[in-house]
Amino acid sequence: MALASNSPRESIEAKISYHDGWKNSFSVILGGDEVRTGKPFPEIFLEAAKRLNVDHSSCLVIEDSLPGVAAGKAAGMEVIAVPSLPKQSHLYTAADEVINSLLDLHLEKWGLPPFEDWVEGTLPIDPWCIGGPVIKGFGRGSKVLGIPTANLSTEGYSDLLMEHPAGVYFGWAGLSARGVYKMVMSIGWNPYFNNKEKTIEPWLLHDFNEDFYGEELRLVIVGYIRPEANFPSLESLVAKIHEDGRIAERALDLPLYSSHKNDPYLRST
Structure with a gap:
């Protein structure tokens, strides 16, 4: 799993340091200052896939911004959009799926192992x-x-x-x-x-x-x-x-x- 953000690498490191265990959850962390062109251009996602040593076409992107969705699609990846603001879903038509929040993220729909914390439909x-x-x-x-x-x-x-x-x-x-x-x-x-x-x-x-x-x-x-x-x-x-x-x-x-x-x-x- 990779974190690819338009934010500078230093800013990313500072933000995730406040959340115990987050940094170790990512095999790759890539900042916008580490590529020539950030989102909506695809370079940051293609570079992340390269560092993960996986084919870009097998990657799933989870994004909250329109430039991020555009970048993911331009990189030839499937994209799930989680809009930052409510009632904005109609703007994210380029995404393969739009969900209300990460509570509604079901990875099994994308050929990935499902989360194991759902119990009896809850x-x-x-x-x-x-x-x-x-x-x-x-x-x-x-x-x-x-x-x-x-x-x-x-x-x-x-x-x-x-x-x-x-x-x-x-x-x-x-x-x-x-x-x-x-x-x-x-x-x-x-x-x-x-x-x-x-x-x-x-x-x-x-x-x-x-x-x-x-x-x-x-x-x-x-x-x-x-x-x-x-x-x-x-x-x-x-x-x-x-x-x-x-x-x-x-x-x-x-x-x-x-x-x-x-x-x-x-x-x-």
Whole structure:
């Protein structure tokens, strides 16, 4: 594996020194000041392949910039684009695949050994907590979707929302005076409802007969299921949401995830 960046070699070395083990992960590190022409020209990728002692046509490039995608394709390589900014996928048409984040990188699609950390259709992540009063009761989608969704305020969580890509997550939900429940949660713009800003919309995997507007809801998110997606119809959206629920229901019974049900944060008052 090689790291080929337009940044000067000294800058690359300085940046990766802050991440334990990163430097040793790369057999080759190549800076923009070590080639005559950087991206979007192909030289940096061709030189990286040469130093790896592999044929350029067998290389897979993972890029976040348009010049990088152009350079990879010009080098005769397959390219996966992970856009740096959200909602920019339409600009990356030259790439062979565009993914929302590295959480959605599946190497087996490219003839490489798959990552081994996926479990029952879910990806374990470092647990993180979020909470606050339910601001829209069952949520505006509840009556349409027929499921007890809730909306949490995004106020105060801008840094956290920037850190975590839009998509579908799952974990445990603690409702004050009610208990702890299995939960699926979307972070994103909810394309069906055409949201202008990111939202936090948990779905509690439990039958509720009454609203819980204004109640304190605390979440411990433990895993990831899939990226945000558009759906051609309401029926297909509902079907996918229920599929997400079934995946989360099964996964949360595994010891890997079930232990987090006892997190003190869920029962804090």
